[in-house]
Amino acid sequence: xxxxxxxxxxxxxTIVSASAQKKEVLALTEELNALKTQNVELQTQIDQxxxxxxxxxxxxxxxxxxVAAYQDLESxxxxxxxxxxxxxxxxxELIASMQSDEEVATEEVExxxxxxxxGDVNCGLIxxxxxxxxxxxxPEGKIIIAPKYxxxxxxxxxxxxFKLNDKWGIIDNTGKVILAAQYDSIEEFDNNNIARFTxxxxxxxxxxxxxxxxxxxxxxxxxxxxDDGYYExxxxxYEYAVYxxxxxxxx
Numbered sequence: 001x002x003x004x005x006x007x008x009x010x011x012x013x014t015i016v017s018a019s020a021q022k023k024e025v026l027a028l029t030e031e032l033n034a035l036k037t038q039n040v041e042l043q044t045q046i047d048q049x050x051x052x053x054x055x056x057x058x059x060x061x062x063x064x065x066x067v068a069a070y071q072d073l074e075s076x077x078x079x080x081x082x083x084x085x086x087x088x089x090x091x092x093e094l095i096a097s098m099q100s101d102e103e104v105a106t107e108e109v110e111x112x113x114x115x116x117x118x119g120d121v122n123c124g125l126i127x128x129x130x131x132x133x134x135x136x137x138x139p140e141g142k143i144i145i146a147p148k149y150x151x152x153x154x155x156x157x158x159x160x161x162f163k164l165n166d167k168w169g170i171i172d173n174t175g176k177v178i179l180a181a182q183y184d185s186i187e188e189f190d191n192n193n194i195a196r197f198t199x200x201x202x203x204x205x206x207x208x209x210x211x212x213x214x215x216x217x218x219x220x221x222x223x224x225x226x227d228d229g230y231y232e233x234x235x236x237x238y239e240y241a242v243y244x245x246x247x248x249x250x251x
Contacts, residue, residue: 115147123155123173134162136173145175157193159208161186168197170210178210192244194231196221205231205242213246 115130115137125136125144135147136155151163158173162181169181179186183197186206193208199216206212214221218233221242225232230241230249241249 119154123158125155125173127152127154136160136175144173145171153188157189157208159189161188161195170206178208179206183216190224192224194224194244203233207244211246213244214242214248 115128115135117126118129118134119127121139125138128135128137128143128147130147132150133147134149134152135143136145136152137143149162149164150166152171153161155173159178160171160173162169162171164181167181168183168186169177170179170186171177183199183204186197187195189195189208194205194213195208197204197206197216202216203214203218203221204212204216205214205221214231214233218235218240220234222232224230228241230243233240233242233248238250241251243249
């Protein structure tokens with residue numbers, strides 16, 4: 001009887017022990033399954049990180065290639081910049097040389113007489129002709145009065161008679177206009193430094209300073225009468241005495 005009871009107890013203990021072990025096995029199985037799940041998730045993350053690493057590696061290679069290409073471009077740019085500077089410098093030198101040549105050519109043209117000498121020295125000036133126009137130079141060849149007159153006399157008493165636009169006037173030896181070109185003709189100065197001029201068929205008188213002492217209103221004006229001290233003039237049926245100071249007397 002005691003043996004049977006002992007066997008029953010042992011069996012109960014075995015059952016209880018087996019049940020506990022089964023529970024433990026179940027718990028361990030669940031834990032194992034959870035670990036497997038975690039391993040799957042970790043493997044997924046590992047795969048993702050591996051893909052990122054591979055992508056980064058590829059990007060790093062691409063970046064390295066781009067850096068090398070940039071360095072090549074930078075080197076080429078530097079080389080091109082140096083060539084640009086060299087070419088620009090050469091162009092500037094050529095332009096400067098061309099400008100210098102032009103200046104020399106211009107100076108040579110300016111120094112080369114483009115006119116003809118037309119007379120001797122009078123009052124420090126020499127008459128010249130350029131085409132159909134006349135002017136004056138000094139003995140050194142410098143143009144003092146530009147060739148612009150249709151006709152011009154040689155200087156006498158530092159005065160010359162010039163024709164411009166088909167009218168006559170008077171200039172001095174600096175080119176200053178003493179009497180504007182407005183008369184049809186002007187004769188040379190006499191010993192009183194007075195000249196006769198004509199306008200529209202009438203005669204008048206002007207002195208060496210360009211002052212008109214008798215307007216163009218007379219039909220005739222004769223030469224100065226040194227005995228009587230005046231110019232005899234005629235207008236219509238009347239005769240006049242015109243004095244050098246501009247006074248007029250009729251008789």
